[in-house]
Amino acid sequence: MPSYLVQFAQSHDEFRLPEFESLAVIENVNVKFNRDEYRLDRPFLKVEIESDEEAAKLVKRAILIKSIYELWGEGENLEELHASVRETSDRWPHYMGKSFKFSVTAFGSTIVAKKSLEMINSFSFLGFDGDIDMTNPQFQFSILVDFGSERSKYMKVGTFEAEKMYLGKLVTSGSRDLVNRYNLKKRNYLGTTSMDAELSLIMANQALAGPGKLVYDPFVGTGSFLFTCSHFGAYTLGSDIDGRQIRGKGKSSIKSNIAQYDLGDRVLDTLTFDICHNPWRIDNWLDAIVTDPPYGVRAGAKKLGRKENSKKQVSLRTYEGLPMHERDDYYPPTKPYEMSEVLMDLLEFSARQLRLGGRLVYWLPTIVDEYSNEDVPQHPCMKLISNSEQNFGAWSRRLITMQKVAEAHQGEHATIPVHHHSENDVTANRVEQQVRMREEESTEEAEQNKQQPGHYAFREKYFGVF
């Protein structure tokens, strides 16, 4: 298969390869590449794809890919690159008489204009006789120069040589402009927990959202994921225990955002209910669940119910002759919803409600020092596809993508490993106790090993430690 060069954006490094692989699934494009050649700190990856058409399909909705090039040559210096490009002479006649443009792109350093021009002119052996058109050429060629990410930090520009050079013919660019289109700064209605546009778009790709699909967000908030998933053609549904977030204020609401983005055809509905007590009558119907569960940093998670030590009676009180719960302004009491419970419920809900092959894409916050890969909640029906970290120093959040690989059966449960770091850790002990009670309820299994994962007592530690 012909070689292509992917130029990734230098943004959310850990999310780039998972997105790339999701795009290959979405567009059903056959891609080969050597995983060992991929570097988080470099923008370039050499891949093999059948044709330009397939390469364009693969990259067209990418958020973390700038462009994809048909690879014409590579080398560690300009001479090697020339030699490599000369071997492609069978391609050259096709470009005769066509307008074109050459440019130089450097990574890890800069190249002065004079040097760029020299480099461009050094390819005159290609003999292209068409017009040079800088604004609207038929074909664009780029000399891509990788100086590496190490030396540029402490060495003066121009005093070191490139590590690798490529010549590529531009096939197409990704969809990074969408980051601007869905920018929160321009969004009509926002909440404190609205997810930034770039990550929301990446999540839509991870979810394989596309035409004909149905995507659901059980913690919809102000609707960020409905917009990005529907942008790519999926039909979307959302729900939240807090109807105020959905309705918004005055002229700002999820509805006004749908209008702003012109997505009314595909954002189906948003409903008010608690995912712990959900009214869906049906299983195996969702193509993806995309969500940012509330974990209590900005907005504490709540579920229906009364706190255990609450003194108030659960009896039906009446007010002005009407039972309280039948009044228009009735809002049922809620109690805190511990994160481990949220996660177990989310996985169990997903295992039931997703179609086979459907994906769950969600955020898992973790304390960096305590995190290990085994901390990611598991379910016998759900296979981990990717786990990408966005680091905030002492804490981070991880975008977890899972796929339903087996039908859910009665008695199968999500599991969250628990390790124990310190006997004196009061909050962690308390939270652990709560979760253990729940585990005993849901499984009759013997004592679990005492373990404490990186998201344990996350809220308490977030406010207590940092």
Next chain:
Amino acid sequence: MRLITHNMLQCHVKNCNDNNFPLRLEEVEVELVEADFQPEFLQNIIGKLEWPAFVNTAVQLGNTNLPATIPDNAKDNEEFLKVLHTALLETHVQQGKMVCPNCSHVYPIKDGIPNMLLAEHEI
């Protein structure tokens, strides 16, 4: 709320497990809003619909165009898919309530947003 959503909802009050679907629509304000016709989605969702309930609900709202059973060639039958599209995706209940046929719990719909929250004695 579109009829597709209505077709997926049942009463979920504690111990209300029989005859709790479909929720009866009452005092409704209905609006038709045009939407792009995308057969692919309809083809995917058709097998997930509770068809008789869907037809009955549409009839209650004055849409009598749906056949009593799903035609054999449904997925390639564009005429049928268009009728389905209008009922399923273009019919919005803006105001009203949904009432459980079994326990009579009332779920209000306000500005198109169904409130499916339960009172504390119902969970």
